[in-house]
Amino acid sequence: MPTIADVVALLEQFAPTNLAEDWDNVGLVVGDGAREVQRVITCLTLTEDVADEAIAEQAQLVVTHHPLPFRPVKQLTTATPEGRVLWKLIGAGISIYSPHTALDSAAEGINHQLADGLQLVEVEPLVPADPTEASPTLGSGRCGAVLEPTNLARLAANTTKLLGIDHVRVVGDDQQPVARVAVACGSGGSFLDAAIDVGADALVTGEATFHTLLAARAAGVAMVLTGHYASERFALEKLATWLAEQPLSVTAWASRQESDPLRLIVP
Structure with a gap:
């Protein structure tokens, strides 16, 4: 059975973290590299909808383009959207990986x-x-x-x-x-x-x-x-397909709940 560390190593071959910008927060940001992994979900941004989907679909790893957390966290509580997402995923034993600007530049x-x-x-x-x-x-x-x-x-x-x-x-x-x-x-x-x-x-x-x-x-x-959203989301869909095709034999999919927060209204 592959581990989180195995998937991380594969992702970092594709998008080496040394390509990331100095201000970025890339890599395994939450989790245990030794844990086994069978199911991986990719997304552009890790929202509560995506977190709920990851838990419902029994994923062990979320690959999110935009890092969460991005900046140092002084408190981790459910009083903020970021805290709720992290609390849910940590409670479910789900790891979080972000390639962000490394994937942009690979x-x-x-x-x-x-x-x-x-x-x-x-x-x-x-x-x-x-x-x-x-x-x-x-x-x-x-x-x-x-x-x-x-x-x-x-x-x-x-x-x-x-x-x-x-x-x-x-x-x-x-x-x-x-x-x-x-x-x-x-x-x-x-x-x-x-x-x-x-x-x-x-x-x-x-x-x-x-x-x-x-x-x-x-x-x-x-x-x-x-x-x-449109300029990057397509690549996270391709990344999920690529992960599913690799010899590690994990099931990978792009979040089906994620959507662009902006809508166009034509009066």
């Missing part, structure tokens, strides 16, 4: 999957993990060229198709030419300067601040905003 991680899904070529990290490498493959974000020149409207359409969503928000004119695209999952607006530095015509990301959007418009760089 060679086959979320940003690579976005670039690949948009059919970008000559793809490189937007911010290399090791700038001294002649041909860096690891790092934050990705940037590459489109197969043939396109425009913002078509890039937006391709992005919605890739992520299975019905809308995106954009900065820029629909007919704005796009030859080089940067991608940064999640809250990727902070990569705008890096996208400008590498000559990207557009940045595809989950979300960005209002002032970042203004800066992009002033710089003539188009932006495609998918929403934080």
